[in-house]
Amino acid sequence: MSEKDISILILDDEPIVAKRLKPALEKKGYKVESFTRSTDAMERVRKQKFDIVITDLKMEGISGMEFLEEVKRLWPDTEIIVITGFATMETAKESFKKGVFDFLAKPFKLGEIVEIVRKAVEHKNKQQHS
């Protein structure tokens, strides 16, 4: 798949995060949608499959952990990247157990997340070919 065919959903209740990530990923050619409310994002993923989901963990309403579980249940081959400001070893371990592709602690560099997304795309492409 080329970048143009890759769809990404971003969920973080801090608007600044999507504001930063969306243009940076769009610049690389990905199709990006962003949400600040987990209920809205949930509604969206129930209707449509995304190739990659980037989500925060600590949010009002549906938590990031619940959200990513639901995404994995609906679309098992969607790759999930977790970004959080409250990083502990435990949360990292737990999210990896749930099949998360990678885990990034805030603050992070834009280049880091772009690189993780690139790896996730590469990983997806490999899986499709195998």
Next chain:
Amino acid sequence: MFKINDLIKNLLKSSGPSGGRSFKELFELFREILTLNSAILDQISEANQTLGGDFVFDKHFIETFVEDLSTNVQKLIFALNEMVPVKYDGLIDAYKKIESDIRAILEGRYIGVEKYILFYDEIKKWDEDSVGSKNAFLCQLQPNLNFKIPQGFAITFYAYHQFLAKQGLLAKIKEILNSMDKGECSFQGASKMIQNEILKARIPHDLKHDIKEAVARLKKQLEKSPLLAIRSSAYGEDSEHSFAGLYDTVLGVDEHGILDAYKRVIASTFNANALEYRKKIGFKEDETLMAVGCQELINSQVSGIVYSLNPVDPASDTLIVSSTWGIGGLIVSGRETGDTFFINRKNRKINSVQISWKTYKQKLIGKNKIETVEVDENLRAKPSLTVEQVKNIAECALEIERYFKKPQDIEFAIANGELVILQARPLKIKTGPNLHTKDLASLEQRYNVLIRDQGVTAQEGVGIGEVYVLRQGEDLSNVPAGAILVTKFASPRLAPLIPKISGLITEIGAVTGHLATICREYILPTLFNVSGAISTLKNEGLVTLDATDRRVYRGEVKELFFFNLEQEKIAESYEYRLLRRILRKIEPLNLIDPTDKNFRPENCETFHDITRFVHEKAVETLVNLHFSGINTKDASIKRLKWDIPLDLVIIDVGGGLVGESQIDSTTVTPEHIQSIPMKAMIEGLKCPGAWDSTPVSIDVSSFMSSLTRTFSAEHTDPKALGQNLAVISKHYANLSLRLGYHFTMVDAYVSKNITENYIYFRFFGGVTETERRNRRARMIREVLSHYDFMVDTRGDLVIGRIKRLNQEEMEKRLYLIGILIGFTRQLDVMMTNDVCIFEFKNKICQLMETKNE
């Protein structure tokens, strides 16, 4: 999160004489201060780096940063108070003031300086928090770009707040807005009630007094009774939201009408459209603050507006100038169309012109009356600007756009042939699919990439301009405005160019350095450490620098320009502005010279000041102990006897010197030193060429005179001797030196255990002008970086850190520091040009090589 009460309680508890405290206890406190000192400086430097746009962070990050830092500063004050009870109580007040300002900024309650009036010539870039962005933006144009602006002053947010609070209006306004939110009254109804309250309120006496005094001062400056234009400058007005045209401007106000005009502009904060707009964009009413600009009215023959980019058709790459006869206002208010000129942004050629029939103009009648009058018959169809004037205005508009890194909406006037800028604010651009911003992933297929994935981003963004390679020592004025500047070093001497250029690429530079901080302040797209940049780019013309993606393209990459337009400037987003504002209460260092009479707790304006003050006083305390008969039974205090006139007091807290039986009761020689780190530094100082020889033609006599002045034998007062102290143990050394006018601090721990090993080195001061001292700082930075130190420079302050090397490698670095201390004592005197930096660096590296042989 802030535990001031606990802090005060702790301080009171520990108050009392510390005479009984053993030296070891004091030394432990001193060590704690040193650790906190380095931790605080690290935290500050890291936070500044996140402003470059490369980092993604949220408010939680800012809160955590502030909390951690604030706790460390508290601990620092606490530790100093344990060493020297009560003496520096003023630090608590200074801390409380800074902390409460920071908390107010975090909660959105901060209203800037506690002054009613700031004059235009004293308003700085960061005074946006006090006088609103419109005032602050305008005032930058004169000092940075040399444009003429009207003389005048601003009435601050603080004045607005005091006015409303003192007259009980804040509560009334809140009440009315609440009922508006509940739907009990309309926007119009609420607006009318609030405006009436404001217009009938009396301006507090002290505010009235200060406004009158400001008018009198302006009268003196202008040498006549001023006629004024009173303009709004609201909080948040020029950020992501456009409040353009929502508030009132009152033209032609004389000194008697100023208070009413002030109230009118303040009242317009609550006009119905503004209330509706703020509600729509979710702007909280308690964030509403209004400052006012009181400018000399320019009695102009022509006035107008320029858009630096066509806002409805940006792809056309044109700028638009509208102008009409007389004093401004008619075009702004839409009552006259005026003449319109469309100009090509590239070559400044006029593409098309629409000359309108100009029936009316505003004119000054007598001394203080503005009237709308008919335009002379013969001027009605005549263009109000000449081609030359149009081109000049276009040029200025582009320069202002480059400065603010955003298309601009500028009001101008022409009086007696001279262009005056009345106002500049960001222009909202209509973006859309025709701008090809979705094709960015395939740019490489369409453009030549000259530099790819190289260097580090000091400030993200896109800059387009002609390459200019600035050679070492070349005159800065050669650099044309709007250039993409390419240089060898990120030298702080480039600072005056930063507001004028479109981008910066250097071959060597640190993102923690002084220049990087300035680039971030001006949001200049900047890339450091691009090896070979000069040879790659020297023959290029127009290039596009994408500092975010670390690329340089040949020619103009339109797609990136438009992509950049579409993005909200990250530096303008709430979190970045918040962190920037908070750092202003943390980062600047105002207390530099400890011998200055202003080096006092009450003059600490930032956390950095407090940190610096505490460190200096902690060192001083240890030095003075020797002379005040402190209980030192658990430490041995000696003076170093040596050919090199260091005049050092050594305090050994365990294993730093050979046994007592082998030494004299008051003095030691270098041979007696057993401390591993101290020994290594002494070896470096002894290195031939470090202290006693003259690497180039140094003015030895003047240097020696400064030394003898400082170290003359008959002086016994420690203050006259300078604060030269080494606290040592077997594995530890803390060296505080004041040689002539230089301050050096080394803190090092060296043992077989690699994880504990570290060196912290700090150096600043000097006798020459800033530029030479900065060169010396750069030379030290080059040397330290060469030997793997992490280096942080701010002006002439250099901080070098290195950790976790084995004992042998640590000793080698301390030997280097010994050389540096000896070599750089008065080196600033000789730092006449940038080439010296490398000559001296090479010299020091040679000395190091000699050791290795």
